Amino acid sequence: MIEQLTQLKEEVIEKITATENIKQLNEVRVAYLGKKGPITDLLKGMGKLPVEERPKMGALVNEVRAEVQHIHDVRKATLEEQAIQEQLEKEAIDVTLPGRPVKVANAHPLTRVIEEIEDLFISMGYEVAEGPEVEKDYYNFEALNLPKGHPARDMQDTFYISEEILMRTHTSPVQARTMEKKQGASFKIICPGKVFRRDNDDATHSHQFTQIEGLVVGENIRMSDLKGTLDIFAKKMFGEDREIRLRPSFFPFTEPSVEMDISCFKCGGEGCNVCKHTGWIEILGAGMVHPNVLSMAGYDPKKVSGFAFGMGPERIAMLKYGVDDIRHFYTNDVRFLSQFHRTEE
Ligand code: FA5
Numbered sequence: 001m002i003e004q005l006t007q008l009k010e011e012v013i014e015k016i017t018a019t020e021n022i023k024q025l026n027e028v029r030v031a032y033l034g035k036k037g038p039i040t041d042l043l044k045g046m047g048k049l050p051v052e053e054r055p056k057m058g059a060l061v062n063e064v065r066a067e068v069q070h071i072h073d074v075r076k077a078t079l080e081e082q083a084i085q086e087q088l089e090k091e092a093i094d095v096t097l098p099g100r101p102v103k104v105a106n107a108h109p110l111t112r113v114i115e116e117i118e119d120l121f122i123s124m125g126y127e128v129a130e131g132p133e134v135e136k137d138y139y140n141f142e143a144l145n146l147p148k149g150h151p152a153r154d155m156q157d158t159f160y161i162s163e164e165i166l167m168r169t170h171t172s173p174v175q176a177r178t179m180e181k182k183q184g185a186s187f188k189i190i191c192p193g194k195v196f197r198r199d200n201d202d203a204t205h206s207h208q209f210t211q212i213e214g215l216v217v218g219e220n221i222r223m224s225d226l227k228g229t230l231d232i233f234a235k236k237m238f239g240e241d242r243e244i245r246l247r248p249s250f251f252p253f254t255e256p257s258v259e260m261d262i263s264c265f266k267c268g269g270e271g272c273n274v275c276k277h278t279g280w281i282e283i284l285g286a287g288m289v290h291p292n293v294l295s296m297a298g299y300d301p302k303k304v305s306g307f308a309f310g311m312g313p314e315r316i317a318m319l320k321y322g323v324d325d326i327r328h329f330y331t332n333d334v335r336f337l338s339q340f341h342r343t344e345e
Pocket of ligand 1: 199213284326
């Protein structure tokens with residue numbers, strides 16, 4: 001029996017030492033040290049031994065079992081340590097690798113154009129004014145020399161909240177509101193904001209779009225001041241060699257009224273697809289503030305005069321960035337918007 005025990009001890013030690021992972025070690029433990037294992041069998045078989053030999057054999061078996069258990073425990077600790085090391089190596093982060101580029105969201109292309117125009121006029125001493133998008137009929141039309149029933153109202157049909165309240169069709173009501181507030185004082189403002197019209201959406205029209213209004217009121221403000229201001233605007237926005245052209249037009253709130261064109265920045269005036277082969281691109285409407293508008297807001301048209309202009313940033317952004325459909329600005333397609341993104345390392 002002692003021989004059997006010694007053989008068993010050597011066998012199990014050899015098996016334990018040969019294990020490569022915890023799973024294998026567990027299998028060896030169950031097989032040799034478990035309830036149905038050979039060591040337990042030996043203990044059970046001791047009943048067959050003469051009584052005087054039993055304590056000695058019992059002690060021997062227990063000694064072997066303790067020794068095997070110890071070797072098992074040492075092996076277990078080694079294998080566990082090895083497993084942790086392997087895992088650490090697998091999950092190791094190489095901090096010397098360069099980081100992945102992070103996409104940084106940028107201002108919407110329309111916001112960019114609006115801010116660029118704001119900055120330009122602020123640099124020329126203009127204040128930025130704001131007005132409500134839900135507006136009174138009075139400010140949107142009447143105070144701008146467009147009384148009820150005036151045929152020019154048809155060009156700016158909009159969404160009415162009630163008979164007297166509507167979604168503003170242009171930023172021009174801010175003209176009347178600012179003049180009322182300034183109470184006869186001179187001023188220079190620009191007003192960016194959303195406007196609404198019952199226009200059918202197509203590549204160049206939207207039922208909601210943005211405008212930027214400009215208004216200068218004071219003594220001795222002349223058409224040449226308007227022309228000079230628009231000339232600077234055209235050159236700063238579209239390039240120093242741009243020329244401007246004023247064509248007669250009609251707005252009930254300005255007299256005389258003009259449309260301003262710029263010489264085409266793509267072909268330089270020779271004619272191309274951007275300028276529809278005319279050499280000129282229409283940019284905005286403008287004019288000298290109508291005396292009726294001045295007097296309705298409490299200014300004396302004999303003493304003061306003013307000029308005003310209004311433009312659509314969508315159309316300007318389309319020209320600047322070569323966008324062929326105004327709807328791109330509103331459909332939130334990331335393929336479109338991401339072209340205006342910066343990538344930062
Ligand atoms: C006006 O709205 C006048 N209030 C502008 C003005 C102000 C004239 C001050 C004189 C003095 P108009 O309807 O032309 O004018 O619109 C001005 C600009 O808004 C247009 O040149 C165009 O760029 C833009 N616009 C007009 N309708 C739409 C639309 N449906 N979608 C996108 N942009 C539009």
